[in-house]
Amino acid sequence: MSLRQIELFLPKESADKVEELLQEQSIEAIWQSPISEEKTLVKIILSSQQAEEAIDTLSSHFSSLEDFRIILLPVSAYLTHPSESESSDEEDNNPLPEVELDPESSRLNRQELQQQIDRDLDLNLQHIVMLLISAIIAVIGLLRDDSTIIIGAMVIAPLLGPNMGLSLATTLGDMPLAKKALQIGAFGISLALALSLMIGFFIPINLDIPEIALRTRVRWSDVLLAFASGIAGALSFTSGTIRGLVGVMVSVALLPPLVTFGMLLGSGRWEPAVGAMLLFFTNLVCLNLAGVLTFSLQNIRPGEWWLASKAEKATNAAYFIWFGLLFVVITSIVFWRRTHWV
Template sequence: MNVPFLRWLRARFDLAHDMADPAEIVADVEAGIAFKGTNLWVLFFAILVASVGLNVNSTAVIIGAMLISPLMGPIVGVGFGAATSDVDMVRRGLKNLSIAAGLSVLVSALYFSFTPLTDAGSELLARTQPTTWDVAIALFGGAAGAIGFTRREVSNVVPGVSIATALMPPLCTAGYGLATAHWAFMAGALYLFCLNAAFISLAMFLVARILPLPQHAFENRRQARRAKLLFWAVAVLTAVPSVYLAARIVQRTTFEHNAQRFVDEELNLPGAYVVTRRIEADKRTINVLLTGRLLTPAQLRGIRARLAAYRLPRAQLTVRQGLAQLDSADARALRTSLLEDLRSRNEQTMAGYDTRLAQLQQLLAQQAADHTGLPAPETLLREVQAEHPTVRQLGLSRLVQPAADSLRADTTVVVAVRTARPLPATEAQRLTQWLAARAGRQPVRLLLEPAAQDAPPARPVPPRQQRAGRR
């Protein structure tokens, strides 16, 4: 009874039916590994675009740098080479990835050494410390990218993975840390890049092992067995530390989440306000600066007793009261909090503007349709194309002709039409009559724009070529 169901599942989740030819996949992987010519120029431009985006705190520019960055090539090459037992491909992938990462850090450091804008924005600060979600995105996104990379038809999966896994911005953030001597920023950004690269390569390795791809040919079985053992050892050595680091990140993220909730619920008391909070998961410390009403020692003991209820049994809570206790670390934390709040408010404002703009555009289209007596341009285009298939584009507008003295102004409905080829006069007249009837007998003027695909006029043949043709 379960066999048909298993066959149905296998047919639904089969990855081999639309897989590209293995030779094409290998050629694409080889083209992405090399950093010379086009790939090298694109790498330099992606570095500069990402550095500018981080410098001016522009999310759109950073996304553009992720899209054009060629860093996915050698990472995919390492995972694919390990899955197909190609020692040379793995070696070249690791070499080129190291060169590309080093160039990215150095070029971005050079940029941040000369730019007049030296403040760290929210986009840059977001790349200084990996979280649990970064690890999950790298693993699942890498698996999706591996599947999309091996398909016959090109899809938007690989560009989406480039955006989701964010390889170039962490390297440019490391360059910022190198240029400004923020070693914690540099270490955290490189840590994030290494985790992303390791999990993307691991996902590519696992997907490629599932697919029916030919293995690299060796001279003898002993050499093949040795190479496979080496690849599995490298995969395990890569996966085990990555999983360990991912588990540590999960623990740190959980601690930070519980600590944030504890501060929000237990220390926001009437008359007392939280100015800054410094949460260090590695040291399991919570350092809070309060202002306003002073808390008594008994109140502080009661608050510390509540730590266990938030799964923070061994956490150390330090509460400083009064702005006189403000230090440089508090100033940096306050500045970071203000930047995050400003970025969140800007995103909400822009989302509200986009929604309002869409509503206004819809309202204007509806008002135009009501005044002309015709439906929306999209609907009218479909109706016109039913009788005139050569029509490709259509636009509506109202032409108001001011009247003299006290006479009422006349309004003419203008319909602009673009066709694939010139419209005959009889067909144009019939279309004008139909539009006038559709508009309720309002005056309609048909504006025929030049054909979308007009052929250029033929050039006259010179007399010498004519004589040569007659000969």
């Protein structure tokens, strides 16, 4: 079981109410440490799933207090008294671990997800350099027809954060976060597109290269790949595991078709460029739709009821927009295949 430690600073008279407020929570341990005559530090050990509700409860009761603060820490190890461990072992008659099927129990709490996405959406010099380097490596891989080099570009492409950030902001109804994710995502797309346009203008693009030709047409399997990548990206983000490897899948769906589109457009190859553009937009729409769907199924919602209503409206609007865009893209694909492909 994944544990978290909550630390909150409260006046002494308020600290005594904490245990009563959390009596419905399955708390592993709780204790107080006096800081001064007026202030007390309360420490609570509980499961990661319980932490989200506990923080909401504590915030609703104490947020109006001056200098109120909550710190959430991961617990690497929690050792109980030997007698407690022995008694729990005796009570456990089932040698097989239980399989937890609750989607909420397999994810990080909402507060950790928001902190993580804030770090991922930090636009700095390193982010810009990594975008440029990944685009350059992808161009080289496409021109050399070398899938190994293309995969190398995907490893370093920072494209997971903006897409997951937009999906998370939608399910939380957090419009400032959605705006930030859109801005950083649009900046990354524009930067990679501008670089590939410039390269395509100066370097002739050979459509006989299989890695390039592969990304000038959309197959139905590409739609499934983008959906699978979006779901994997959302699950890895909420579980806090293997995010780097799943980020590769998201980058595979976005960066190669985007770079291919830019190079073909820069070379004046309009018709194949449209095919690459359709592949890119198909992947982009499917990734974000899958992200919103996954976060919704995991019941990621704001703690306050008035924000929950706002989040529900934002999620429904996102479904309408993404499904509408998916319909437009699929219609365009069908039309393009009938008029340009044999």
